[in-house]
Amino acid sequence: MNKAVIPDMVSNPTRWVLFYGMIMAGFAYLSTLQPEGESYGFFSMLPALLILVVAVLTKKPLESIFAGIIAGLLLLNPAGIVTGLGDISLAVVMDETIAWIVLVCGMMGGLINMLERGGSVLSFGELLAKRIQTKRGTMLTTCGLGVMVFIDDYLNSLAVSASMKNLTDRYKISREKLAFLVDSTAAPVCILVPVSTWAVYFAALLEENGAVAEGKGMSLYIESIPFMAYGWIALVVVFLVAAGILGDFGPMKAAEKRAQEGQCIPDGGQQMGFDTSNLRKTSPVVGLINFLLPMAVLIAASVYYEIDLLLGALVASLFTMVLYFWQRLLSFSDLVDSMLDGFKVMLHPIAVVCAGFMLKDVNDQLGMTPYIIDTLTPYLSKEMLPALVFAAMAAVVFATGSSWGVFVVSLPIVIPMALAMDMSMPLTVGALLSASAFGSHACFFSDSTVLSAQGSGCTPMQHGLTQIPYALLGAVFAFVGFIMLGFWMA
Known part of the structure; x- marks a missing residue:
């Protein structure tokens, strides 16, 4: 979209109504193409992609998330959008x-x-x-x-x-x-x-999903700490920036x-x-x-x-x-x-986080997480498992903003996969936790991002856009690190 059009759209509500109306009509139409009982496939990723587009255009995380929620509900059942919104709202409030x-x-x-x-x-x-x-x-x-x-x-x-x-x-x-x-x-x-x-x-969570015997979850977690590549790299990057070494x-x-x-304080930013x-x-x-x-x-x-x-x-x-x-x-x-x-x-931060959980509920109904994992499965090997697990789960957490909730769905898939391939469990857990940390760090509507922005006096989008180049830098190094560790420990 032409950047010159964006300010005009912001100042003209009619254009925004037409913009959203066309998109939502498109999602409603896509729902008619979906065979009943079958996976939504690539369609499951469209609400998350819409959120990113709307966030870039509006710089407003809460409105962007709700656009994705409505789009996802239209994809699931256009006729039941009101009851669907009510159900997931109630489920989130009671969570x-x-x-x-x-x-x-x-x-x-x-x-x-x-x-x-x-x-x-x-x-x-x-x-x-x-x-x-x-x-x-x-x-x-x-x-x-x-x-x-x-x-x-x-x-x-x-x-x-x-x-x-x-x-x-x-x-x-x-x-x-x-x-x-x-x-x-x-x-x-x-x-x-x-x-x-x-x-x-x-x-x-690791004990519940059979990664380790009951009572041994914390021991496995501690063994995995050296392999949590993104955490270590992000820490190095932030200290390099603070010291003035990385400009x-x-x-x-x-x-x-x-x-x-x-x-x-940036325009639009404010104190607590x-x-x-x-x-x-x-x-x-x-x-x-x-x-x-x-x-x-x-x-x-x-x-x-x-x-x-x-x-x-x-x-x-x-x-x-x-x-x-x-x-x-x-x-x-x-x-x-x-x-x-x-x-x-x-x-406001609480509302953004709650909206993120509503989005996760919609994504779960669409089957986004299993779709991404299933898409990558043909390319999996024992050596590439940690790197691809990191990449896939980092993308899911980034798209949903739920650094904890996503793993309730993904761990029952990833852990048996790692056990079947006889891959090092500490390395696999390290990849999973690294993905969770990256998603929490990079997503503009994750809880820690929203709270950091709120406490510092800028908007979540201002914080997210300035931070994401550094987060992506850390993610690239972490991905390369997991490839090397995968071949070394296979």
Whole structure:
């Protein structure tokens, strides 16, 4: 499509209605060509491709995902689109994972809001500003904090970005680069640490799918860590960028140029949205303690409750409320308002993540994941299995944004395939986790991408477009690495 037409389409709703109407009519027509009871084949990938096209045109992830959902439902059953939309909406709302995500995101937003209003984040930033005197030092510190907050990618995305925004603004670092530094040390780091929510989830999933005997899931996960190529490469890439060894390129170069001219926050970007009009000022030492103590309690409580960030966030929120009320930093009413406002600020990211799960449901009904795996199966060999598993699952997670949910469908296919070929199970698991980390890192509507953008003060599309060249660079090296490992270990 001619780029000159796009601004006119944006300003002209009639053209958008015609644009979407023609596309949706096309999907409804394709449904009539589908023989009943047969696989949708290539048609199953069309809703995901539509999402990418609409996202590039509109720069709006939520609208793009819903366009893909409607298109998928039309492909499944045009006459039942309303009931289909109602059914998947209800299924997603009732899903235990979604409930966990909503509560974790909301409580994390409330906790960070309390830290903001109590002056703790400001004190932490001011203390860092006295110790860090260079742009490079600021970026390396951001990466270092991201690695230290390894227990969960949600905690990383929100806490690190909130504590580093003022300092990165001081050295004219774009919010897009801050989001990249934060996001690159979220999922890619979490998969490399056995004490994380990712490790606990996938270890249980490996046991359920027969990859290892019951009780041995975590042992297999730990054996697989050296083979999680994308996690290691993404970590190297982000530190090279932070150190200034790997320069800016693509959309990131334009974002950094804009920041150097004095505009760190991009057009359309915004702060987390917290009300800091009644910000409390404390001494730097007290402020630092008030910041570090809740973070320490959050991590300790999460570990104590078997790496459950929800219970950790609950304990940390209660602890912070008592701590701040005891110091008279905030009244009880202010503390409650902080928690509620935190939930409100996180509504848009939560909506995007929920829409992503609805899309996954539609893709599952269309059979997209089995189609991609079946298409690659004729090209599989023992040597190429890890590389093709990485490529296929990375594409699926990127298209759906569901770095966890996809593997409930794919593991029952991939694990028996690896066992039949007698391929190294740690290498296979490493390829799967690498694919999951890449999808979470690169997809513009994945949970960690959306939260990193929200915390850093840019839109998910601005973050996604500036980050994807670096993510693709890491993916290419990881793919080559899996080819080499496959031939070496076959």
